[in-house]
Amino acid sequence: MSEKHPLTNMLANKMQRRTFLKWSGAIGLPVIAGGIGTKMLVERNKEAKAVSTKDNEKIISTCSVNNCGGRCVIKAHVKDGVVVRVSTDSQESGDLSTPPLRACVRGRNYRRMLYHPDRLKYPMKRVGKRGEGKFKRISWDEATRTIASEVKRIGDKYGPESRYDNYASGQCWGLHGGSASVRKLLSLTGGFLNYRNDYSSGAGNVATPFTYGTNNSGSSFDSLLHSKYIILWGQNPSEMIFSTPYREYLMQAKKNGARIIVIDPRYTDTAIVFADEWIPILPTTDNAMMDAMGYVIITENLQDQAFLDKYCLGFDGEHMPDGVAKVESLKSYLLGENDGTPKTPEWAEKICQIPANKIREIAREYAKTKPAALIQGWGPQRHAYGEQIMRGGAQLACLTGNVGKLGGWAAGTGYWNRSNIVFPFSYDNPVKASIPCFLWTKAVEMGTEMTAADGLEGTERLNTNIKLIFNMAGNMLINQHADINKTRKLLEDESKVEFIVVSDIFMTPSAKFADILLPGTTFFERYDIGIPWCFGDYVVFGEKTIEPLYECRDEYDVFAEVADKLGVKEKYTEGRTILDLVKESVERTRKELDATFPTFEDFRQKGVHHFKYDGPLVGFKEQIDDFENNRFETPSGKIELFSKTLWDMNQHDEIPAIAKYIPSWEGPEDPLKAQYPLQLISWHYKRRCHSTYDNQEWLEEAAKQEMWLNPKDADKRGIKNGDRVQVFNERGSLLIDVKVTPRITPGVAGIPQGAWYTPDTNGQDQRGSVNVLTSQRPTPLAKATPQLTNLVEVKKA
């Protein structure tokens, strides 16, 4: 026998470790053959062969629709259905009517985001306790069936006001997306509880209209080319972008000779690049500086009296609304005629820590250099009394007559917008009740007890608390909302919110609280049109670059399936796919808004459309040029430095009729400072867009999560650069590495916002997620977030 098998024999002698085969040779085939159930490798589709040659790299122009304010041209280099590389707008700079829309550092990471191994890939249902993070893979059919039946069950049991689509901004600046889809579905099946306002400029959005009648107090960026003096008050476009080409215009303004001042508790990247001077200020004290600037301006008679007389209500005793004492005027307040405290620079210095003479200097420069633009960022108004800050900036713009003039700027919220497209996917919610978005946790806990005093509108009372939450591509469910520990307890109680649906592309802290977790798509995997926040004369085509990966699906399609199960699919889609929506938007934009808008094919091919204008848009120009025929949209038709409406609310301490400095709880004058001596702020970090991309390793290399602390404060605590520290207050505690740097004002600690909440077993956050320390106490008027108002202590961990 052996001679018949020379090869086998040779092997038997040579091979040392034959056990494997002797052993596996003895296994019965049926046992293991069953293993490879369905074959995954199938006979190759012959047609596909022709396309798949070696060098067929295609460049596809698309657009990210996250919430960074910018919108950029993202070029996907696609080969054989795979994105092999990402580049960005290659158009030259120079022509400011068509500025290049180049990606920032976050954009360099987009391919990594797309093919990151941690992508959510399949629908899941929760199997452990809520928030524990235990899930089981399920089919799409089961997922949509469960959602449909819970939408119905909870709607039937508690009424439509029990259903809520939470504020979310992961993927929001397009034509469709999670929230739009959910809202459409809920609207067609009885409705849902609305929210108003946002977490970005929440206080400002409500306050600015009391002065100007609108939030559109900004001017187009090209107007800055005419400015001689620019104050960026708490604005940091170098990191949070604001609008992709904004920095180009700022740079050009600087080249044109504008002097640029940055007022900020931190020496920001914006200050480094643009500022002639950095004015460090203590958080929450902006109005003290503003008041003192006003004081200097009027005591040195630098105000634009003609402007004030003609356009403004409430500057002095001669221009007060009926029935209000003269001594309530802005001028009286600044001079201290009413409260006995003149708002002198020396008074302000004690509060905001800026030397009195510096305040004088800035006030004089701002009042004398014309035109001057005081542009307000929104960080300062995410404060206990954020409303005052936005009205305070507007007040200075009026004192100096910089409103409605080319190169000036009206301050306040500062939206501007003149380039629009049609949004064809809309909904009509039969429920009219609405809450301020920041108070959603309150509406979960005690919605039925909320009243107008809590900002409830559209109804006297709610019939139910929130029982069902859709959280679509957002992290506000836990990470980005204030007071994580409080929110966590609320969500963990499964009897309060009975059902939570989350859709996202990664396992965020919010996703952990899902009952049903849906894998969403990235912008590479869907059609869309990217629109910059409110600012910018451009839109970017979002081409679907590749088919959705894994079992990921666009929310529009997911909720079409849910709608089908609830019998309203036709009404939901009106027969349209996402691509149809994009086409319809373009066609209707051409028909209804702008005949010069390109056709769908042109737009698709160019990838971007720049709207062209003859000149800059100047906020309130019509009113200022022709006041007789164009009044402000306020009750008096004038700019209301003094608002009678606010006065009549009769809460003068916290909601004054003119902008005032109000010492803030957990501000520098709060006695709590004895226990928690540092003011903690947060900022939009260049490596993240809010909390989006926190799990991206590359970006962490670009800018690590760390807390800024001034050397004076660090020394006092024996803390050295790079040390790991514990930051804590009554609400929570976190660990983070410290960067000891003079780039932050003494007395202030700064943690970049958006790090993903990562608690250890004791609930102490390990990642530096700032919202374990922030408060849910809303601002008095807008009921907006005060998330930059916190006192903390820091010690070595």
Added chain:
Amino acid sequence: MTVTIEPLHIQLQPYLLARKKFYQLLHLLFSMPANVDALFEIKKEVTFKELLGQLHEGGKILDDFFQHLNLEQIKREQQEFQRLFIGPGPLGAPPWESYYRSREQLLFEEWTYQIRERYHRFGLQYCKENNEPDDHLLLELEFMVYLSDLCLFATKDHRLDKLLATQISFLEEHLLIWIPYFCEKVIENTSSQLYLGAAMLLEDFLSFDLESLVEVREGLLLCLKNIH
């Protein structure tokens, strides 16, 4: 008496069949432990203990595992499977070649293409091509099963030689480069006997398989030379 020498491919049948089964078994061990019957059948039919003699730690662990197999245990393994290989969230041991070979630990990197090429050359493609990466562990194992199956039916010596060469290079250029890192990750991140044992067995077997394939091929070439 004249000795009729059996054709080489016939002589190799037991060897080829045994490796095919081994790959099938590995594939089964790394598949979602959903088929409860199959697992119990393994418990009944397969005695991992016999691997013990040769210091195969993996065999010992698996033996232990299967001896104590019960429904509760299978449920736990299903959760563990999901945690290690499916998600949601960061995976205990991402089961894709690209992840271990790309500098950036991404999926759909050039190795995914290389693997795809290999499938295409054999007229195969992943049924979810471009939707999920082609270089998933289970696909690469399925490919090895496929190739070893082809060997079983290869009656021409040079065809057999080519198939052996293909598998050698697939092992050398792919599986054996990333599987050690993958197994390391599994071993680091799990206390499941099933996956610990399977990972050890996988790594051991692959290096053994390469060694034996090389030797078989050398032997084959030698015999061919003697014959002709």
